[in-house]
Amino acid sequence: MANSIINMLGTGITIIVILLSPPLAKKFGKKAVAVIGFALAGLGSLAFYFLSPTNVWGMVGLTALIAIAYAPTIPLILGDLTRTWRDYSEWKTGYRFTGMVLRPSVSA
Numbered sequence: 001m002a003n004s005i006i007n008m009l010g011t012g013i014t015i016i017v018i019l020l021s022p023p024l025a026k027k028f029g030k031k032a033v034a035v036i037g038f039a040l041a042g043l044g045s046l047a048f049y050f051l052s053p054t055n056v057w058g059m060v061g062l063t064a065l066i067a068i069a070y071a072p073t074i075p076l077i078l079g080d081l082t083r084t085w086r087d088y089s090e091w092k093t094g095y096r097f098t099g100m101v102l103r104p105s106v107s108a
Helices: 002-018 021-028 030-050 056-070 073-093
Strands: none
Touching (some): 021 030
């Protein structure tokens, strides 16, 4: 049961903190937010190895800290990934397909 609560807490915090990503990126830069977020999340994940298996409150605290550090990186990385796909397809085809929607074929 503690594992379920810890996972729900991490997901909830992540959803809330993702909303802070644009202001953080604007103030500090996308690269700095991503690098620092990944580094802090990695160190927090490493800290789990030093907790005893019965230290539930330590796990809750680390999960919250990792979620706070990692959450702002999610939209930044996904946004860069879509820009990379868009630029690659334009480079290969000569056409920009941003926002293109394909209509599924309908068979009678």
